[in-house]
Amino acid sequence: MDFLRPATWEEALAAKAEHPTAVPIAGGTDVMVEINFDHRRPDVLLDLNRVVDLYEWEVGEETVRLGAAVPYTRVIEALGRELPGLALAARTVGSPQIRNRGSVGGNLGAASPAGDSHPPLLAAGAEVEAVSVRGTRLIPVEEFYTGVKRNALAPDELIRAVHIAKADGPQQFSKVGTRNAMVIAVCAFGLALHPATRTVRTGIGSAAPTPVRAGTAEEFLTAALEEEGLWDSGRTVPPSVARQFADLVAACASPIDDVRGSAAYRRHALRVMARRTLGWTWDEYLGNERSARCA
Amino acid sequence: MGVTRTPTPTTQGSETTGGIGESTLRPDGVLKTTGEFAYASDLWHEDMLWGHTLRSPHAHAEIVSLDVSRALAQPGVYAVLTYDDLPTDVRHYGLEIQDTPVLAHGRVRHHGEPVALVAADHPETARRAAAKIRVEYRQLPVVVDEATATAPDAPLIHEGRTDHHSGHVPHPNVVHRQPIVRGDADAAARRADVIVTGDYEVGMQDQAFLGPESGLAVPAEDGGVDLYIATQWLHADLRQIAPVLGLPEEKVRMTLSGVGGAFGGREDLSMQIHACLLALRTGKPVKMVYNRFESFFGHVHRHPATLHYEHGATRDGKITHMRCRIVLDGGAYASSSPAVVGNASSLSAGPYVIDDVDIEALALYTNNPPCGAMRGFGAVQACFAYEAQMDKLAAALGMDPVEFRRLNAMSQGAVMPTGQVVDSPAPVAELLRRVKAMPMPPEREWESAGGGVDVRALPGGLSNTTHGEGVVRGVGYAVGIKNVGFSEGFDDYSTARVRLEVIAGEPVATVHTAMAEVGQGGVTVHAQIARTELGVTQVTIDPADTRVGSAGSTSASRQTYVTGGAVRHTCQAVRERVLELGRAKLGTHHPAWATAELLLESGKVVTDDGEVLAGLAEVLGDEAIDIEREWRHRPTEPFDLRTGQGRGHVQYSFAAHRAVVDVDTELGLVKVVELACAQDVGKALNPLSVVGQIQGGTTQGLGLAVMEEILVSDRATVRNPSFTDYLIPTILDTPPIPVDVLELADDHAPYGLRGVGEAPTLSSTPAVVAAIRAATGLALRRVPVRPENLTGT
Numbered sequence A: 001m002d003f004l005r006p007a008t009w010e011e012a013l014a015a016k017a018e019h020p021t022a023v024p025i026a027g028g029t030d031v032m033v034e035i036n037f038d039h040r041r042p043d044v045l046l047d048l049n050r051v052v053d054l055y056e057w058e059v060g061e062e063t064v065r066l067g068a069a070v071p072y073t074r075v076i077e078a079l080g081r082e083l084p085g086l087a088l089a090a091r092t093v094g095s096p097q098i099r100n101r102g103s104v105g106g107n108l109g110a111a112s113p114a115g116d117s118h119p120p121l122l123a124a125g126a127e128v129e130a131v132s133v134r135g136t137r138l139i140p141v142e143e144f145y146t147g148v149k150r151n152a153l154a155p156d157e158l159i160r161a162v163h164i165a166k167a168d169g170p171q172q173f174s175k176v177g178t179r180n181a182m183v184i185a186v187c188a189f190g191l192a193l194h195p196a197t198r199t200v201r202t203g204i205g206s207a208a209p210t211p212v213r214a215g216t217a218e219e220f221l222t223a224a225l226e227e228e229g230l231w232d233s234g235r236t237v238p239p240s241v242a243r244q245f246a247d248l249v250a251a252c253a254s255p256i257d258d259v260r261g262s263a264a265y266r267r268h269a270l271r272v273m274a275r276r277t278l279g280w281t282w283d284e285y286l287g288n289e290r291s292a293r294c295a
Numbered sequence B: 001m002g003v004t005r006t007p008t009p010t011t012q013g014s015e016t017t018g019g020i021g022e023s024t025l026r027p028d029g030v031l032k033t034t035g036e037f038a039y040a041s042d043l044w045h046e047d048m049l050w051g052h053t054l055r056s057p058h059a060h061a062e063i064v065s066l067d068v069s070r071a072l073a074q075p076g077v078y079a080v081l082t083y084d085d086l087p088t089d090v091r092h093y094g095l096e097i098q099d100t101p102v103l104a105h106g107r108v109r110h111h112g113e114p115v116a117l118v119a120a121d122h123p124e125t126a127r128r129a130a131a132k133i134r135v136e137y138r139q140l141p142v143v144v145d146e147a148t149a150t151a152p153d154a155p156l157i158h159e160g161r162t163d164h165h166s167g168h169v170p171h172p173n174v175v176h177r178q179p180i181v182r183g184d185a186d187a188a189a190r191r192a193d194v195i196v197t198g199d200y201e202v203g204m205q206d207q208a209f210l211g212p213e214s215g216l217a218v219p220a221e222d223g224g225v226d227l228y229i230a231t232q233w234l235h236a237d238l239r240q241i242a243p244v245l246g247l248p249e250e251k252v253r254m255t256l257s258g259v260g261g262a263f264g265g266r267e268d269l270s271m272q273i274h275a276c277l278l279a280l281r282t283g284k285p286v287k288m289v290y291n292r293f294e295s296f297f298g299h300v301h302r303h304p305a306t307l308h309y310e311h312g313a314t315r316d317g318k319i320t321h322m323r324c325r326i327v328l329d330g331g332a333y334a335s336s337s338p339a340v341v342g343n344a345s346s347l348s349a350g351p352y353v354i355d356d357v358d359i360e361a362l363a364l365y366t367n368n369p370p371c372g373a374m375r376g377f378g379a380v381q382a383c384f385a386y387e388a389q390m391d392k393l394a395a396a397l398g399m400d401p402v403e404f405r406r407l408n409a410m411s412q413g414a415v416m417p418t419g420q421v422v423d424s425p426a427p428v429a430e431l432l433r434r435v436k437a438m439p440m441p442p443e444r445e446w447e448s449a450g451g452g453v454d455v456r457a458l459p460g461g462l463s464n465t466t467h468g469e470g471v472v473r474g475v476g477y478a479v480g481i482k483n484v485g486f487s488e489g490f491d492d493y494s495t496a497r498v499r500l501e502v503i504a505g506e507p508v509a510t511v512h513t514a515m516a517e518v519g520q521g522g523v524t525v526h527a528q529i530a531r532t533e534l535g536v537t538q539v540t541i542d543p544a545d546t547r548v549g550s551a552g553s554t555s556a557s558r559q560t561y562v563t564g565g566a567v568r569h570t571c572q573a574v575r576e577r578v579l580e581l582g583r584a585k586l587g588t589h590h591p592a593w594a595t596a597e598l599l600l601e602s603g604k605v606v607t608d609d610g611e612v613l614a615g616l617a618e619v620l621g622d623e624a625i626d627i628e629r630e631w632r633h634r635p636t637e638p639f640d641l642r643t644g645q646g647r648g649h650v651q652y653s654f655a656a657h658r659a660v661v662d663v664d665t666e667l668g669l670v671k672v673v674e675l676a677c678a679q680d681v682g683k684a685l686n687p688l689s690v691v692g693q694i695q696g697g698t699t700q701g702l703g704l705a706v707m708e709e710i711l712v713s714d715r716a717t718v719r720n721p722s723f724t725d726y727l728i729p730t731i732l733d734t735p736p737i738p739v740d741v742l743e744l745a746d747d748h749a750p751y752g753l754r755g756v757g758e759a760p761t762l763s764s765t766p767a768v769v770a771a772i773r774a775a776t777g778l779a780l781r782r783v784p785v786r787p788e789n790l791t792g793t
């Protein structure tokens, strides 16, 4: 096995172009497990740990450009205000050791349907900055997941960063696991309210071959909030609307039975999480509205 | 000689003065916490080879052909062994029944059964070579439960059985069956005002010890072998290893290596014989270490069980009778299934007075993973069921569940279903009273002052699944009974060697036993005993090995009792010898040498009223006293095969739990808020260790209640052999565990002590489930309880 250690981003891109089968390694919390369990025998490992650009982030006007290798711990510490959904999800990843190493770029690279970054990225709205020696493209995150543990990267491409829309309203993330830490999601749900555009977005984890948005549920809720004038009225979401939203979220999933849980439970849990997170975000929205009016 | 990272003697010097009853710190504690302790997986020998095991991917298959030529041809490979290469006619082993092939012979009976061995100069080379062994399997129908095991056309897991149970079992796929009949259950049932029945199920729990199976075999010049190994009982291993190698026992020298937990999972052999065979074949040291995945196939698990119970009671709350049938799945090989059957049956009534019982317990041979010893050993499964029954009975009578239990609780003098009289304290009602009297944890702790929510205090924790919605509190109680020591007539002795000498003017005791320190703290306790008995401060604990007699197993909550007893007994012999020497040398100096009761204290010989007669240095001079002694507890006897009557157990131990849980009833997620325990330990030799044992056992019981289970497919293959999917409690799942320790001496035991390790594992599980039932109103007949069970999905 060859071990390449580029010192700069340009060298990394050149190395990936030269060795398209090279496996990038950032935090290594997925790659090393696969190697240790012999699920993967890469000919070439491309170590990104010396490429300092990947560990930085920039907070812009509308988005956060999050370097691919920024560990979860940093997201939790530094980006809770801009990316509240992602920060909530980051808290649920593994253990302190894993959060110190693991990254959103790695989560995207692995593209597991159970990856905890995905629901909040889908709900917030994000684009993956995929770069090769040929150039840069921004891939909307919903188009990034192409199958179980497959993504839209070309063989010569690396993830430079993720551009994530800064929160313009409340966001929530919920994950069901059968213990309180170090657990792979049985299923997960992310919800973001976007008062600026009067829309809502969602993300479902671990309940379909890829992370997905609950499109029909989003459309229904966006329309219902508009029709009932809820964005301005300061009223709570009627239970019937919340229930239908929850049912539509569950209907957008296509879960399976496996050792971690049954398909029926996953659908049920999504319904519960959708209803609860809607309640929490809407309460927060109303609270913010009220305090904004008072100010 | 090249072996490194083997245990060295630990000397606890003059800064440690604690005798029995004091919470002296463990000599291995700091090393283990700082990561410096040498475990068996750290063993190293220059020039060593690495062994690897090829295992069956199928649960039941015929081996049609086996071709190792491609593996042998791989550079770096020194040996490839199959059944045909075994050196003698002894090709099977087993704790009680020698039914386990060292390597599969023509047929595999469970997923992961060892088929071939490879030794190579690098672990990766060994693994790759093993992958090149061509095995052609023809899959056979699988036996997975009682119905498939005893069906008319059921394949026999072991044909032509001749073991000592084969004559009395109802079917060759039944390893052992033990009925117990006492009184007249039919007649008593007619007196009952209420009768409740229930069917219960316990999933397959794993010991999940953190240090995987590991050892190093070094061939010796005399044709023998030195084996450094993590095990629970050196001499039981030795008895099984030597005949397969064709060596006399004295040529197989075993030394205990650092053991990273056991919980029963190291009672059976894993890689011991394999490493020795490879070492003897290649003439080179061979190390074998399982990884986590392999470890799930490398040891037996807790028997899954189905249990049917019937209890009756009168209106005033007295239990009339109990009938039960317990079916344990022993998997493909016997391991300790017969003894587990003995425990499950004899302890099936729980710590209650029930005069009329009709009991049957049996273990099956199936193609599921082999099951054997695990903390609680047959008593865990029964306790889950009888405690559920107690709650059902109390509910049927409209009584408080704790009061109902107290009304029927056994006490000293009670008669077990086996006819054995419980002849030492049995404070069952008192333990229940104490655990109920403990202060309750506060409610709704997640609500913080500012109206915010602390999700860490809620079910789901940081996963942020509820801010209080759907959360209901429940409280549940349970109590259990566990035997201590090996039962049913087993000669359960231990051996200790104690040396007393003066080094640099100070008396030093050296304690040498073959006791496996697996984390229980035996080495700490042995030093405490030596200090108390010999009045010294400096004690050296020699590494455990087979140069001293057997210490028996580190299991059945027995080591402090039995090897502790042996150390005490031997120390007393050493003391006698000191006094003899003293009398001979100095007897004329003071009349008290002849007349008074003499003790050893603070390095001196003193009279019972404290007068100093001489220093140990003066008495011993440069003579060393060195004595090895065996020690036995009271004998037991086998259970009658038809009636189950017999004084089968050495001692009983009792613990009670109160569980407080918050259940998210919509999502089916459980947070155990607190798990309080009260236990009688007779005498706490080391109070800190006692609390540690109780908290550990309690946590393992919590794991069985809400998460731990090995899942098998319908083809009997293991579906979750990893810590990714076999979940054990993390520290965030472990609640505060307040412990109330009661010390009522058992006059038959050394210092009055009672084995501690297992009892807390029993009642923890049913207490948690009772609390979940209280919160949800659901029947919950099975553990572990999954979110699906709580949400009907």
Ligand SMILES: Cc1cc2nc3c(=O)[nH]c(=O)nc-3n(C[C@H](O)[C@H](O)[C@H](O)COP(=O)(O)OP(=O)(O)OC[C@H]3O[C@@H](n4cnc5c(N)ncnc54)[C@H](O)[C@@H]3O)c2cc1C
Binding pocket: A023, A024, A025, A026, A027, A028, A029, A030, A031, A032, A033, A048, A068, A069, A092, A093, A094, A095, A098, A101, A102, A103, A104, A105, A106, A107, A108, A109, A110, A114, A115, A116, A117, A157, A158, A159, A160, A182, A183, A184, A185
């Ligand atoms: C004990 C444990 C617990 C875990 N718990 C969780 C959990 O709760 N939730 C969860 O979501 N995950 C969990 N994981 C998985 C893992 O930690 C996450 O997926 C993490 O985000 C991976 O990040 P990393 O930087 O370590 O990735 P790496 O292991 O370095 O890489 C992961 C994948 O991404 C690719 N990759 C990495 N960087 C780039 C790049 N810049 N461009 C292109 N491809 C790239 C790699 O080639 C590889 O395919 C756990 C893992 C462990 C070992």
